[in-house]
Amino acid sequence: MSCPEKVIVVKVGGASLFSSGSEFSELRQYVRSLQQLPNTLSLLIVGGGETVESMRILHRYHPELDPKRMHWRCVRLLESTSDAAAELLQLQRLNTTPFGLDQIANKLSQGCYLVDVGSFYHRDSLDWIPSPLVPAETWDTTSDTLAWLLAFRVQAHELQWIKKPDCSEIDSVEQATSLGVLDTQLLLLLQNQPSDWKLQLNLVYHSAGWKKKDIQWFTKA
Helix, strand or coil: CCCCCEEEEEEECHHHHCCCHHHHHHHHHHHHHHHCCCCEEEEEEECCHHHHHHHHHHHHHCCCCCHHHHHHHHHHHHHHHHHHHHHHHCCEECCCCCCCHHHHHCCCCCEEEECCHHHCCCCCCCCCCCHHHCCCCCCCCCHHHHHHHHHHHHCCCEEEEEECCCCCCCCEHHHHHHCCCCCCHHHHHHHCCCCCCCCEEEEEECCCCCEEEEEECCCCC
């Protein structure tokens, strides 16, 4: 099977997944549009939404809980939201075990698939990540950064973050992180991104209709 001309990684934010009615119908419609892109492989991961937020609240009440263990608890919770999203969006999930993602992704040339975070980001299989790109095992690392890590793993051409808030005034990753739209860990990884890998960054937001906006990263320049 031939390789796709374009590979897109899409992170579906928790607020988008945890929506209902017409808002969720629009998300489903957007995913279907990804499925229909010719010669394009789209790989989706989903955020944790209220599921992970509950763990954040628990940690706030009990700060004695180990931050690193909390991080990996939340990563495991993403498997549940991914499973639910696969059913809701009627998407096939790729291999859920570590080390298996590459073999499956290399056989795909087109379509839209869900990727479990555990298939590329697992505490027992981080050797593939260059040390400057290993994210902090803290609350600073969210599925925003993990989507970037997946894009790096598959050498994607484009990374989309689907967000609910209005992002019309955001022009850079720095702005997005300062406003809490994207997590701050992204800035550290982008500083160490290989110079020969060109990745287009986009915010897809749907506070009032679905819009897509290219954002830049200015720090390295």
